[in-house]
Amino acid sequence: MTITMGGITVDCANPHTLADFWTKALGYEIAHDYGTFVFIGPADKSSDNTVYLGFQQVPEERVGKNRLHIDFRVDDRAAESARLVELGATVVGEHAVPTLSWTVLRDPEGNEFCVGQPDEA
């Protein structure tokens, strides 16, 4: 059995808008730009388990909350959230359980994602 997570594809209206936001958000680079399908990934390609993000243009609009969302780990949740908002994200809410605090945000097309910081005192 050889099966490895290679990437996450995001259906969207404007692949370049999302690629622009997410490359800046994650420090990624555009890996391939096929116009209606844009892949981004880390500049450092040495890792075996790099997970690419792909933005695929689709005709249909987003309906309701996405069934899948990506969770990111950050060292400084307040600073990272502020940086992401400056890049075009929107804060939806803040949550905490005893071992984790996280902020829910939306990217420029409304896709939900979380930035979490473990053991935030």
Place this chain on the structure above:
Amino acid sequence: MTITMGGITVDCANPHTLADFWTKALGYEIAHDYGTFVFIGPADKSSDNTVYLGFQQVPEERVGKNRLHIDFRVDDRAAESARLVELGATVVGEHAVPTLSWTVLRDPEGNEFCVGQPDEA
């Protein structure tokens, strides 16, 4: 800036059904089981960029095609697809472009995912 992809959360009806399918599909283990939220990840926790999968119970049903889907790389697309179907997946279709062939499948709750094999001759 320190922001790393930590996981993908899947909204679902039955976290344990999906955790069971996906642990077998990927060779992952259950990392945490909170009943309505189950995390799975690789047995080998040595990697810095492990991407966990989380299955979160939600009341609402899946509507239409998921806006995000996960793409997996495999070495033997036919064998892996057959194995995944045996575990409870359904094949939706097969596609190819000059450098890549892939199969679209659905997990037991209907979530689309792709298994791709580069440069399949």
